[in-house]
Amino acid sequence: MQAHEDGAESTVTQAMSASAPGPMTALAKRARLAARTLATSPTSARDRALWAAAAALREASDTILEANAKDLAASTAKDAFRDRLTLTPERIEAIARGLEDMADLPDPVGRVLEEWTRPNGLRIRRVATPVGVIGVIYESRPNVGADAAGLCIKSGNAVLLRGGSESLHSARAIHAAMQAGLRAADLPEDAVLIAPDADRKHVAEMLGASGLVDLLIPRGGRSLVERVQKDARVPVLAHADGLCHTYVHAAADHGMARRIVLNAKMRRTGICGATETLLIDAAIAPTLLPSIVADLAEFGCTFKADAAAREIVPTLPAATEQDFRTEWLDAVLNIAVVDGVDEALDHISRFGSSHTEAIVTADEAVANRFMTGTDSAVVMWNASTQFCDGGEFGFGAEIGIATGRFHARGPVGVEQLTTFRYEVVGTGQVRS
């Protein structure tokens, strides 16, 4: 919504006069033309493209693995970073199946979101439409290119991909399969375009492509996301931080609180929906906190605790203020003792990242106070913050999680890759 939305032509002129256009501008112009075709293409053509792309991926499996071997040979990445970059026949099959699953989702385009009739007989309906051209900036995971392209095709959008330098060969091989899918469905292959190389100038060009790129989705580490959020002149869907809180209220069931905190922190520590900070009511902490700490310690969790928590469990290491601002993405839990729901909300307002917060309580009034008192995208009552996920929400597939205040918040699936228009149907009405 930030960029202004002149006709493509005039905005292209502006973008070009502002600074010499690079290759991404030319690609974005091609993508915009393709987007017009995608936007009015039948559901069946887009689904056919996804099936065909899945087949093309399987067929090109050897070529993709060779390209990936080149990337791996050139990479100095180790451990988890190397693993992210690595493709295997199984992973290629999983990507292909993912595309087929997208084809099975209902078409998000054309849904009538609202409909009403005015006293003068005008029928007004709000109808879901594709966004246009979506720019996806990602780092080393080669599958992101296929997933993002699939979600964009499904939702009638064109996509402009810019992968990281580490996965360049893999990304290009996958891109070729996506374009083969489009061709097989008689859709323009320019609906999925990729940067010619990993030059950083391409990112800058995409960030400034107001009027050419309608939406940017950065997928990668915090520094990439923050740079995009800071410098983009185009709307961005993303989250930089997932500093999620679980608040155990005085009226919580002890067993439920222990299960939820253990799961929210330890099920997978590296995802953005993992709880980083436990807030626990002073009234319940003396009896409950020692068990929670013991549960988590058993699975290797370490702790950063405030003074009140350390009075209850003296062996806990002390937390600094900075710890409460830190998204550990690891087996580390911040702990603060609070005096009721308002103090919990104050803590979240001060340290939170508007991602996901949970309360455990048997008291419905307190739960409602908590859920209406944050500005987070997702609030949960008696459930684990790890449920913040497109699949768990029933969206089928997700391109990421957004924490901004507009458009999509929380998991971003195919429905969230649409916007809408008003269609007004009359019988010759004029305004008096």
Place this chain on the structure above:
Amino acid sequence: MQAHEDGAESTVTQAMSASAPGPMTALAKRARLAARTLATSPTSARDRALWAAAAALREASDTILEANAKDLAASTAKDAFRDRLTLTPERIEAIARGLEDMADLPDPVGRVLEEWTRPNGLRIRRVATPVGVIGVIYESRPNVGADAAGLCIKSGNAVLLRGGSESLHSARAIHAAMQAGLRAADLPEDAVLIAPDADRKHVAEMLGASGLVDLLIPRGGRSLVERVQKDARVPVLAHADGLCHTYVHAAADHGMARRIVLNAKMRRTGICGATETLLIDAAIAPTLLPSIVADLAEFGCTFKADAAAREIVPTLPAATEQDFRTEWLDAVLNIAVVDGVDEALDHISRFGSSHTEAIVTADEAVANRFMTGTDSAVVMWNASTQFCDGGEFGFGAEIGIATGRFHARGPVGVEQLTTFRYEVVGTGQVRS
């Protein structure tokens, strides 16, 4: 969605370190605190504030008129510009009644937009929530401050107003009445704040207030709107241009086409939903265009026509390409003859501003092709483009029209001043 959404605290620090904070930063911080109270305030309190503000406006009528007299004495504006600045007892009464009408609207906050249950029993609902702090930058019309403040109070938002230098005294007198309304309802008066003066630096500060101001709404001339759209680091709801088209298709009913074109152009020529360009099919133009031209000429309209139109009505002045890019906001109509719906869509894609377009036709397939083929916020079939208006849509009151691709598009009423959160209600579920 463009700004990143850290906790208020950390973002405040960032905003402050980026450049020395001015008075708007301090006001925005106060507004954010007030916004937290507004967001959870009961419907009745917000409605009471609107009733009380209306009463305060009526009570302060003399004071407001005196303030307005000062503004008028200092102003060199003439004609329509002077009229915009002028308040009368009747206009103050209209502003007050407008606030009371807003109080009668249903509460847009807390609406359950969607609701579903997952197989694991998690209940997920999408609930409308206030946006937070809305910045409204306006020019000479003093009523905009009251209307914007009223819509923001109704939708649970805090608002930061920055009026133009011409209406400074009037704006401050109106602001005092709005705050009196908030106090009468025991709501924080910081929910409606106004810039201390009309220093242009305040605008720059608001445009950069990422994390402090959640949404900017510029209300005024094109140069103001374009500057805000270009420089804001905060999401913007606005439209710079309303270059609306009415396309008369070959299968149009002649009488209906004549009535709609006359109304779409001439009912009020100065509003953004007025048609600026008539596109007419070559097949129907020879018989229909002369009558349309005669209808409009009778009401003083002049024309800018392409070569094909001038072959049919040789007295029409020639249009330049620039004319087709011009929002006249006056009794001037561009005319182009096209060869079918696709050529009409190409013209709109090239010259349009994504605002409102209409087609007149008896052919449903062509109408659907047209309505799905633009990226405009509003598309109409057999109706006048002048219906693009919050009141006509049934929204009660509007703060403006948006042509961006995200969040609100078309008329922006109180529902469009909300965003949403997901509320997930469980019974102790953990993720496997």
